[in-house]
Amino acid sequence: MTTAELPAETRPALEQLPLATRQDGTYPRPQMMRTTWADLDGIWSFRHDDADVGLDAGWAAGWSADAPESRAIMVPFPPESPASQVAEAGFHPVVWYARTIGPDELASAGRSGAAPRVLLHFGAVDYRASVWIDGVFVGSHEGGHTPFAFDVTGLVGDDDTHRLVVRAEDDPHDLTQPRGKQDWHEDAHAIWYRRTTGIWQTVWLEAVPASSIEALHWLPASPSTVELSVRLRGHVPTGGSLRVSLRFDERDELLGTVEVGLVGPARVVHITVPVARQRNGQAEDELTWSPERPRLVDATVTLLDAHGDPVDAVSSYLGLRTVGVGGGAFLLHGRPYDVRSVLNQGYWPESHLAAPSPAALRREVELIKELGFNACRIHQKIEDPRFLYWADKLGLLVWGETPGAYEFSTLAVERLTREWLEAVDRDLSHPSIVTWVPFNESWGIQHVVDDPAQQAYARALTDLTRALDPTRPVVCNDGWEQQNTDIISVHDYEGDGAVLARTYADAAARERVVTGIAPSHHPQFVGGASDAGQPVMLTEFGGVNYQPGASRDDAWGYTSAADGDDWIARVTGLYDAVRASSFLAGSCYTQLTDTMQETNGLLTADREPKVAIERIRAAVRGTV
Structure with a gap:
């Protein structure tokens, strides 16, 4: 029996799949x-x-x-x-x-x-x-x-x-x-x-089904319009159509339904979905997504045959939000937003890059928020999509970053580019992801300062990322030696808060940081690029080593603390310096957890706070 031959009372069930907001976080493609x-x-x-x-x-x-x-x-x-x-x-x-x-x-x-x-x-x-x-x-x-x-x-x-x-x-x-x-x-x-x-x-x-939906890509074009790309698998039904329904489940409110006909054998269908209730600018914040109010819109996408009968249906979700840069700031919904991030290696002692359980992925997002952050940078890892689901659901900005190679060659370029394209394709629809990072600290482009080939590669992959997704900022080579970057990202592991405060104090300090040799002892720009007024963020800092209890001989950090009080005082001093800056648009502390010999986490490797979590949160936010 085909789907179209199912009894009439059964067919609508295909369009009433479990809503994404009701899932438990175990589904591998959320x-x-x-x-x-x-x-x-x-x-x-x-x-x-x-x-x-x-x-x-x-x-x-x-x-x-x-x-x-x-x-x-x-x-x-x-x-x-x-x-x-x-x-x-x-x-x-x-x-x-x-x-x-x-x-x-x-x-x-x-x-x-x-x-x-x-x-x-x-x-x-x-x-x-x-x-x-x-x-x-x-x-x-x-x-x-x-x-x-x-x-x-x-x-x-x-x-x-x-x-x-x-x-x-x-x-x-x-x-x-x-x-x-x-x-x-x-x-x-x-x-x-x-x-x-x-x-x-x-x-x-x-x-x-033999004809089915293969992939969805959601891109909010504005607070009142969503662009959807649907990729189909198998035979495209002649005379068929795609129906898209959006619902805000918190209010049991149907936001709109759009149905478009399938033309010819095209396997990729682009659909514009208006959200009529968002056209009134006075009310648009009622549905938009942010870390403070992570509202998700549920969606059902149905493939129909020429008779209007469902052939396949999937449930999905999206977040109505826009991101960008302007006026020296990171913008969320067109407004300056202070990015308060933490570097997350996504590594567990018992299971390494694999999470020990789906529940551990949820707990990771919860801990980041409990520590006072509104963002995280997944470092050198393409994280399990269930982590991104919880970031979407609970409200956490995420910087998506490619794992680097350590050689520059034709093969290395081919491999990293292909894998990065697959990663962006997989994660394009997550509202939590707000920035892409295709390179970090010149890994794989070690001679980008004076090698035109490596400079061309860095520029090209940055622009290719924009071609795949023009809606998010792209960081070209996080930390230093940058070219066509949307955010000037700086790495600085100065351990003295007073020194850090002077480095990032005012406009004159900004000029010193982004021109010539940066605090990292690398040039901030290469290949003829220069400061164009982009927002400046301190995307790696901190890294203070402290080991409660038993210590390991190979412990590693950028600076070290004598005890818990000394450690939290150092972290607080560094954050006071960041808050005192007149121009920093955001920051990213290194790092969330201790990871093997790197003992510079805010949490131990087992996800325990090194001092009372309230003290860490006060340091990060500047409040109790």
């Missing part, structure tokens, strides 16, 4: 939900393949549980982490995973006559993944931080059990791979951490 899915996380079979013999030995077809060196692993935790139950942090450039898929998983995924096709999703596999089912090659993906999916319909029967096998290749010495803070040494050192190899985000199954 801005495009269907009613059913099958979680494939849990215990898998696992093997290291240090000699890279698995392909020739036939491991792609699977292996028995008693195979030599076969062991259990808890997916999605990387094998370097304790949570994986493997916990081997040495060099293992090739690893293999296997598990069965059977009728129960397919039923949970929602496979039926109305949804006959089966998609196999991977949240992220670091770095290069190849996938087989019953020894048949399904496909491959390169890029350690972005999602991918395969249509496996013809390979999985409803009444059979099948063997799913994944090979992950992650060369720890290949510096052309975008890796962020993952160390290329065997042991973590300085500001780099244990590696993450293989599967580290959720693996899941989803059943969809």
Whole structure:
């Protein structure tokens, strides 16, 4: 039975999917939900393949549980982490995973006559993944931080059990791979951490109709207009249409419905959705999104056939908000907004780059807000989209940043550009993301000061980001050596608050900071670029080392405190300097948590405040 053949009283249920605001934060793709899915996380079979013999030995077809060196692993935790139950942090450039898929998983995924096709999703596999089912090659993906999916319909029967096998290749010495803070040494050192190899985000199954909605991109064009791009999969229904309904669930208020016809075989449909009640400027704040009032608008997008019957439907959400820069300020809804941010490495002792649980992602957002921040910079990591859901839901500005490579070459440029494009495509619709950061501290462009090729690359990727998303500011090379940047971002780890106050005091100080050699001892601009009046932000500062209780010998920070009172006094002094500046438009403290040997967090690695959280919040906000 096809969807169109369902009884009339059943068809509307497709358009009444669970609203995004009612989800519990476990759905792995929070801005495009269907009613059913099958979680494939849990215990898998696992093997290291240090000699890279698995392909020739036939491991792609699977292996028995008693195979030599076969062991259990808890997916999605990387094998370097304790949570994986493997916990081997040495060099293992090739690893293999296997598990069965059977009728129960397919039923949970929602496979039926109305949804006959089966998609196999991977949240992220670091770095290069190849996938087989019953020894048949399904496909491959390169890029350690972005999602991918395969249509496996013809390979999985409803009444059979099948063997799913994944090979992950992650060369720890290949510096052309975008890796962020993952160390290329065997042991973590300085500001780099244990590696993450293989599967580290959720693996899941989803059943969809033969003609279905593949992706949604929401871009608020103004407080009263939303631009939606819908990407379709499969055959586009002749004479079909797309219906978009927006609802503000807090008031049970239908904001509007738009239906557009599908023209020809076009697989990408652009829709303008007016929000009529927002046209009155006196009332537009009632629906807009901000950290203080994170109102979300629920959406249902339905694909209809030529008879007007639903073929597919997904639930989504968006936030009505605009961001930009102007007059030396960061702008939210056209008004200056003080960005009070914290650097977040997104790293846990037990699970490394993978969150220990979906609930931990929510708690991370809650802690950031409880500490007095209204923003965070996800540092050198493309974070789990469920973190972004909670940032959307609870109200937290986010700077989205690419994990850097550490080599400049044709291959490195190709790899980072492709992965960055996938990251922006994945996260474009989140209202919480307000700034893009394609480079940090010249990582991967180490000679950008005097190399025209590296300068061209930095400018080009910054402009390419704008081409993909013209609605958000883009920072070109956060920290120093910048060119076509929308925000002049400065890194300064001066530990004396009085000195920091003088550095950022007034207009004359601003001139000194943004021209010539910056406090980082790097030129602030390169390639002929210069100050054009952009807002200036101190996007890395602080980094004060303090270890309550037992200390580690390899502890690292930019400056150190003797005890808790000394530590909070230093943090307060640094924030007093930021608040005293006449021109800083925002700041980002380093960092949220201790991470391995980096003991300069406001919280311990286990997310415990180093002094009473009220004292930290008072330092950050300047109030009790």
